[in-house]
Amino acid sequence: MLDRRGFIASGGVLALVPGGAAAAPTADVVTKDNPAATIDATVEPLYALTPREAEFLAAVVDAFIPADDLSPSGSECGVVAFIDRQLAGAYGAGARLYQEGPFQPSNGQPQFGSQSPLAPLAFIRLGIAELDAWAAAQCGARVSQLSPPMLEALLRDVEAGKVAFPRIDARAFLAALLQLSMEGFFSDPIYGGNRGKASWRMIGYPGLPATYAKAIKNHRGRRYEAEPRSIADFL
Amino acid sequence: MAKVLKATDAVIVGLGWTGAIMARELTRAGLDVVALERGPDRDPAADFALPAIRDELRYSVRQELMQDPKMETVTLRHRLDDKARPVRRFGAFLPGDGVGGMGTHWNGNTFRFLPSDHNLRTHLTERYGRARIPDDMTIQDWGVTYDELEPHYARFEALCGVSGKAGNIGGRIQAGGNPFEGPRSGEYPNAPLVSSHANELFRRAATELGLHPFPAPASNSSAPYRNPEGAQLGACQYCGHCDRFGCEANAKATPLSTLAPALGKAPGFRKVTNAYATRVLYDAQTRRATGVRYIDLRSGETYDLPAEIVILSAWVFGNTRLMLLSGIGQPYDPRAGTGVVGKNYCYQIQPTVQLFFKDEELNPFMGAGGLGMVVDDFNGDNFDHADLGFLGGGYISLNSTNGRPISFRPTPPGTPAWGAAWKRETAKWYRKTALVLCEGMNYASRANSIDLDPTYRDMFGQPLLRMTFNFTQNDRAMADYLLGKAAEIGRAMNATIVAPQPRKGDFNVVSYQSSHNTGGTIMGRTPADSVVNRYLQSWDAHNLFVLGSSVFPQNAGYNPTAAAAATAYWCADALVKTYLKSPSPMVQL
Ligand SMILES: Cc1cc2nc3c(=O)[nH]c(=O)nc-3n(C[C@H](O)[C@H](O)[C@H](O)COP(=O)(O)OP(=O)(O)OC[C@H]3O[C@@H](n4cnc5c(N)ncnc54)[C@H](O)[C@@H]3O)c2cc1C
Ligand code: SF4
Numbered sequence: 020m021l022d023r024r025g026f027i028a029s030g031g032v033l034a035l036v037p038g039g040a041a042a043a044p045t046a047d048v049v050t051k052d053n054p055a056a057t058i059d060a061t062v063e064p065l066y067a068l069t070p071r072e073a074e075f076l077a078a079v080v081d082a083f084i085p086a087d088d089l090s091p092s093g094s095e096c097g098v099v100a101f102i103d104r105q106l107a108g109a110y111g112a113g114a115r116l117y118q119e120g121p122f123q124p125s126n127g128q129p130q131f132g133s134q135s136p137l138a139p140l141a142f143i144r145l146g147i148a149e150l151d152a153w154a155a156a157q158c159g160a161r162v163s164q165l166s167p168p169m170l171e172a173l174l175r176d177v178e179a180g181k182v183a184f185p186r187i188d189a190r191a192f193l194a195a196l197l198q199l200s201m202e203g204f205f206s207d208p209i210y211g212g213n214r215g216k217a218s219w220r221m222i223g224y225p226g227l228p229a230t231y232a233k234a235i236k237n238h239r240g241r242r243y244e245a246e247p248r249s250i251a252d253f254l
Numbered sequence: 255m256a257k258v259l260k261a262t263d264a265v266i267v268g269l270g271w272t273g274a275i276m277a278r279e280l281t282r283a284g285l286d287v288v289a290l291e292r293g294p295d296r297d298p299a300a301d302f303a304l305p306a307i308r309d310e311l312r313y314s315v316r317q318e319l320m321q322d323p324k325m326e327t328v329t330l331r332h333r334l335d336d337k338a339r340p341v342r343r344f345g346a347f348l349p350g351d352g353v354g355g356m357g358t359h360w361n362g363n364t365f366r367f368l369p370s371d372h373n374l375r376t377h378l379t380e381r382y383g384r385a386r387i388p389d390d391m392t393i394q395d396w397g398v399t400y401d402e403l404e405p406h407y408a409r410f411e412a413l414c415g416v417s418g419k420a421g422n423i424g425g426r427i428q429a430g431g432n433p434f435e436g437p438r439s440g441e442y443p444n445a446p447l448v449s450s451h452a453n454e455l456f457r458r459a460a461t462e463l464g465l466h467p468f469p470a471p472a473s474n475s476s477a478p479y480r481n482p483e484g485a486q487l488g489a490c491q492y493c494g495h496c497d498r499f500g501c502e503a504n505a506k507a508t509p510l511s512t513l514a515p516a517l518g519k520a521p522g523f524r525k526v527t528n529a530y531a532t533r534v535l536y537d538a539q540t541r542r543a544t545g546v547r548y549i550d551l552r553s554g555e556t557y558d559l560p561a562e563i564v565i566l567s568a569w570v571f572g573n574t575r576l577m578l579l580s581g582i583g584q585p586y587d588p589r590a591g592t593g594v595v596g597k598n599y600c601y602q603i604q605p606t607v608q609l610f611f612k613d614e615e616l617n618p619f620m621g622a623g624g625l626g627m628v629v630d631d632f633n634g635d636n637f638d639h640a641d642l643g644f645l646g647g648g649y650i651s652l653n654s655t656n657g658r659p660i661s662f663r664p665t666p667p668g669t670p671a672w673g674a675a676w677k678r679e680t681a682k683w684y685r686k687t688a689l690v691l692c693e694g695m696n697y698a699s700r701a702n703s704i705d706l707d708p709t710y711r712d713m714f715g716q717p718l719l720r721m722t723f724n725f726t727q728n729d730r731a732m733a734d735y736l737l738g739k740a741a742e743i744g745r746a747m748n749a750t751i752v753a754p755q756p757r758k759g760d761f762n763v764v765s766y767q768s769s770h771n772t773g774g775t776i777m778g779r780t781p782a783d784s785v786v787n788r789y790l791q792s793w794d795a796h797n798l799f800v801l802g803s804s805v806f807p808q809n810a811g812y813n814p815t816a817a818a819a820a821t822a823y824w825c826a827d828a829l830v831k832t833y834l835k836s837p838s839p840m841v842q843l
Contacts, residue, residue: 082672082673085677087674089678089681114316114324115322115323115324116324118324130330130332131763132341133343197671202660205310205659205660206309206311206315206660207308209309221681222659222663223684224619224684226308227304229491229495229619230492230503231491231492231620232489238617240614243617250308252305
């Protein structure tokens with residue numbers, strides 16, 4: 020396996036950053052004009068995942084949240100770091116998850132929610148391995164090596180139920196990854212995703228302090244504009 | 255072996271809304287009261303402070319204030335012949351935990367039920383004839399009427415400083431209020447909240463359609479307010495972090511904000527937190543509850559607390575489970591139709607219509623828990639069902655609430671869930687969308703019920719509850735009807751895109767619907783059809799009382815807490831004024 024340095028040197032996540040944005044600007048606020056200011060996804064330490072798993076996630080997260088004039092890509096916004104940290108912590112270990120058996124597969128009935136015996140960290144890692152194996156078999160390359168259109172097509176196939184894994188439900192895996200990615204992109208930046216409040220800028224969400232006793236009336240029908248602020252801005 | 259503690263006058267299991275109300279009333283009457291609460295204590299000033307309380311991931315998504323399914327959950331099957339699977343993560347409903355219960359992180363919609371909701375079977379039979387009620391629709395009267403409950407509804411509204419506009423005071427219809435509501439003794443304690451732009455669009459459209467819009471009654475105080483317990487509430491900040499959060503402004507009425515200060519000073523009151531009740535101690539010979547057994551979750555030690563009076567206020571699942579685990583009352587058997595404990599478990603069916611307005615700015619992040627504009631024209635039996643293929647209904651409302659971006663970012667139908675097009679549509683519509691909600695009732699049906707799960711256990715090896723639940727034909731037909739009406743309002747609002755979202759398929763436990771579960775320990779007129787009598791007193795132990803929406807014989811098309819609280823006050827009133835003088839069954843057969 021590549022070590023961290025070797026991974027970076029080999030191109031790793033860097034290669035995924037569209038337009039080589041990692042080499043870009045100097046200002047320290049991420050805005051849509053200045054996408055990669057403080058971002059260098061490659062120097063994030065990993066707490067739970069391997070570099071190769073992070074590379075997989077960077078590719079998928081950037082398919083979910085591609086860079087465009089609305090925001091930098093998911094990985095540029097720290098979503099991979101977010102997922103890694105979530106999986107390394109209580110959530111990944113199965114906090115607030117009933118894990119007693121017996122375990123009966125949901126048999127394609129999503130109404131019951133996940134019935135997997137795996138905690139999220141193990142579930143996501145297994146899913147990564149399974150999808151990589153599928154991609155290798157079908158496309159002759161790992162997920163992170165696919166061109167963006169090929170990756171998108173593959174993920175759409177998973178979403179449509181056209182991909183089956185031997186041990187876990189492929190759609191459930193994709194749904195879990197999408198949920199984590201959206202949590203990372205839209206949550207408060209204190210968790211490591213949504214760097215520079217990129218998603219909040221994109222949709223016009225002002226963040227904190229969220230006191231609108233006057234604005235509820237005097238902004239009726241009028242757009243409320245404010246520089247978004249994070250929990251960290253109040254510490 | 256359990257350690258036996260010093261006896262107390264009354265023990266209360268669960269310190270949420272109904273437990274706190276009862277604790278207050280019994281200590282006021284001079285009783286020594288011990289409240290057992292499985293979760294931690296909470297200190298609003300420290301626990302709900304800025305900036306940390308504005309953390310959507312922590313409170314809303316990871317559900318920090320709620321029951322931990324690792325300790326206890328429920329299982330679900332849709333049909334009696336299916337195998338149940340555990341709800342491994344809560345989703346559809348979110349049980350509370352800790353002092354304040356669900357009342358800490360509720361939204362604050364504070365509706366009274368309709369008079370006809372309280373005597374449903376009689377009402378429907380009189381209006382449409384007995385034959386109109388399907389055999390397997392096991393609805394019944396509460397045994398207590400709206401008129402009897404009215405002063406208790408009013409007390410709860412005063413406690414919470416509810417912001418609203420009366421629609422019927424003493425039989426006189428009031429402009430701007432809900433003309434369908436039962437007669438009230440007075441106006442709401444606070445003026446309505448300031449409506450949002452989306453609320454106003456809804457109001458205008460509903461009025462044009464000949465409907466009767468009114469501001470939702472909300473336990474989010476529209477102005478500073480001192481309640482009859484001497485507790486001071488602040489004014490709502492429209493922060494949009496109400497439901498699933500604690501209130502930083504102390505404007506949301508919760509057991510912590512409205513009752514805890516008085517309880518803290520009440521002589522005779524003691525709360526024991528991290529105390530997980532596992533049994534009501536029951537003497538079948540004398541038909542009396544003798545106390546409660548609980549586990550101290552910090553030491554693992556088991557205690558027996560003897561008491562003269564036992565109150566269950568552990569919400570729907572806690573109440574029903576404790577009755578079943580303790581062997582009090584006959585468990586319901588849905589196949590035979592015999593027994594009562596676990597009977598008439600109900601929920602709600604909530605179809606929605608998502609609206610998108612290309613030319614409006616709606617600022618969805620501004621809002622309050624109960625900031626809604628509502629029509630009640632299609633609720634309960636407010637409209638004629640003679641030619642309709644279903645009974646019941648629900649309110650239709652546009653709520654400006656919960657516009658937080660992890661969970662709220664609707665896109666028009668056909669938009670992919672990710673990728674470039676998803677992003678474009680999300681950015682385009684986030685500030686320009688609003689949801690119309692139908693709060694559809696769910697009438698009891700023979701199969702929908704709860705019992706002890708034969709397989710799955712809690713962390714102490716005790717059986718979990720198993721719910722057998724699915725929506726019925728009646729629910730689905732009713733929901734389709736409501737959805738049609740809601741879409742009509744959406745079109746009248748001139749929305750660019752009107753996207754109805756029907757509830758299809760089997761009940762799912764994944765997506766949030768409501769925490770408005772009811773039934774399991776229902777009230778009624780005889781022991782053959784109910785667990786508790788009209789005073790919420792157990793038929794099997796006259797010193798055992800059960801509070802909360804578990805006593806509703808069927809659900810209504812409203813949020814349930816005002817009715818749960820009103821019946822708790824009604825029970826407390828009877829307990830203090832009648833029962834204490836002569837402890838015995840208050841309904842003689
Ligand atoms: C997100 C959300 C939003 C809501 N919004 C609204 C709304 O807008 N309007 C409305 O009317 N209702 C709303 N509700 C529902 C409302 O919160 C409940 O109806 C109400 O709080 C129920 O009161 P209760 O006293 O029956 O139960 P709770 O307030 O939940 O109290 C029960 C207590 O019992 C404790 N307990 C349970 N089992 C045990 C045991 N074995 N031993 C010891 N303690 C135990 C629990 O920890 C809990 O503290 C909402 C609920 C949620 C979750
Ligand atoms: S919306 Fe109002 S009542 Fe609700 S938490 Fe915010 S300030 Fe409190």
